[in-house]
Amino acid sequence: MNIQTLHLLGVLLGVATILIQTGDAFPFGGPPKTCAYLLAKHGGTEPQVIPAPYALTVTNNPSNTAYNPNDILTVTLNTTSDVGFKGFIMRAYRITGDVEDNLGEFMTWPDTAIPKYWYPDQGGPNCVTHKSSSVKKEVTVTWKAPAKSVGDIIFSVGVVLSYKTFWSNISSSIIRANKPSAENAFLSTVSLNFAPIDMKECGKTKGCLLYPRTCSGENCEYGVTYKDEGDTILFEMFGITDGYISLGMSYDKLMGDDATMACTGDNVEQYVSVQNGYNPAYQNERHRIVGITDIQMTRNGATLYCRFRRPKVMTYTTLLEKRTTTGDVLVRAINKTFDFADDFYLFFAWGHLYLGTDVLGKHRELPVITDEAVDFQEAKIHYGQAIPLMIQLHATFMLVAWMALAGFGIVISRHFKNVFTKFVCGSQRWFQIHRWVMFALYTLTMVSMVLIIAYIQGWTKIALLHSIFGMIAISLSTLQVVAGLLRPDPSSKHRPAYNWLHRIFGQISHVCAAVAMMLAYNVTLLPAFVQKWGFIVTAVWIGFQVLWEIIFEIIKCCNDSKRSKYMADEDDNIKKSQPAPGEKLAKKVAFVFYTLTLFTFLGASISFLYIY
Secondary structure, three states, X not given: OHHHHXXXXXXXXXXXXHHHHHOXXXXXXXXXXXXXXXXXXXXXOOOOOOXXXXXXXXXXXXXXXEEOOOOEEEEEEXXXXXXXXXXXXXXXXXXXXXXXXXXXXXXXXXXXXXXXXOOOXXXXXXXXXXXXXXXXXXXXXXXXXXXXXXXXXXXXXXXXXXXXXXXXXXXXXXXXXOOOOOOOOOOOOEEOOOOOOOHXXXXXXXXXXXXXXXXXXXXXXXXEEEEEOOXXXXXXXXXXXXXXXXXXXXXXXXXXXXXXXXXXXXXXXXXXXXXXXEEOOOOOEEEOOOOOEEEEEEEEOOEEEEEXXXXXXXXXXXXXXXXXXXXXXEEEEEEEEEEOOOOEEEEEEEEOEOOOOOOXXXXXXXXXXXXXXXXXXXOOEEEXXXXXXXXXXXXXXXXXXXXXHHHHHHHHHHHOOOOOOOEEOOEEHHHHHHHHHHHHHHHHHHHHHHHHHHHHOOOOOOOHHHHHHHHHHHHHHHHHHHHHHOOOXXXXXXXXXXXXXXXXXXXXXXXXXXXXXXXXXXXXXXXXHXXXXXXXXXXXXXXXXXXXXXXXXXXXXXXXXXXXXXXXXXXXXXXXXXXXXXXXXXXXXXXXXXXXXXXXXXXXHHHHHHHO
């Protein structure tokens, strides 16, 4: 999923900016999938929690409080103040049981509205939305009840005042059924009686996905178990979340064409549900939960647990809309069947719910993806990785270059000219070390830049500041390479100025790279553990880097003083080229500990990338 996801997020931010400026979102009505939850997903904006200045009323002759099968009801959405509305989307549903089912059929609607379909059983439009973004004060539609009683029902509507201001699920009063429900018991209800998940059976009687890869079962932060039961698969899931955990099944490691199952429940066990879904591309569509049985859920502190049985074979129907030049909307249905006899990569994600709803918000962290495709008929333990390989390589190369090699090369050039004095291939050893270390730094930096650009396929706003400081460091390092090739002769009058500029630009590029590394851990798509501890480790490394440079400067000053005392009659250039008594040993000991410090921080930083 990752290449397209990161690229898409950048595009969506730009689109959202345009929409905010114009105030018009989906001016031709909400897409069919919105009929499932009546919430405008406008750039992640939360719905309003204050009372809405609108009312939804239902009338039916001769009774205004009850209905019979095939009755025609009049439903009116109107403003209760001077505030109009630009958009709306309306549905009718049961108050208990199969609340996902959009009931009945909308029969008439004004010119400002258009009917929609959300996987209807009876074939008629079971949802209605706005046709344009013009301001409205009132909308009246008629609705026909199902031919058989479905019990007590309610109408609900989502209303959009502007791109950033909207309400979800403004409800009518309950419409009672004059006749009892003629339906069979609904089998996809949620029970809060939850038996603990037996993680000791992982790899024995059931397969498991465990995360992070250092855990072994009950100590995992996130996990999924599955067991083939013939026509069904028994799933168990748990994870630390304040909203939902979600499992995706995909034929590849890219988002799109995926079946999903999500369990929701906030920290006080409200908005509890299990949701069946499908990703036709980059966003999730909610589908009917019919067929999902034996649903159990509970919460223990920050961890949400759920269990359910899912048919081994399920078919999803995606409705695609196309608007013609005459303004008509053509709807095309595409069916997609998932058979768990096939192998699938598992995606595990978690995130928040939109305020006051059970609607899934965009997962803030990258999902965990199994290392290999999963055979659901095999009881095997699988591990997953949240950070994609290309990002791992990008970060690894940059960390090696700027956390280790940069400091290594600077210290060698600054403090070891009179220590590594032997000539190798025509130049002193300190210079050869400095040159090849910096060449390795520049090579890793450029390879890393190519990797991330190829992966994201362009520029992204997700990590804008990180990218800016990273590009400054890359530009300055490129300037350093070019300047190194054009450096003046040691006897040139311009050489002192070159030396100072070379040192200053080198330090600035190192500082910019350090800032870029710190900002990288502010990218919220990274796992929370990596964000927190990566930032801390980098901050401490910066402190130690500064401390070591101070230590080396102190050693330099002490030895300069010694040389002035013991070589008082010598030329200044000779003093600089000759080590003071004990200087070589002191610098070499310091250098060993400095190198150990660098590789300790480097090892910790890189390990985070591959554990999570």
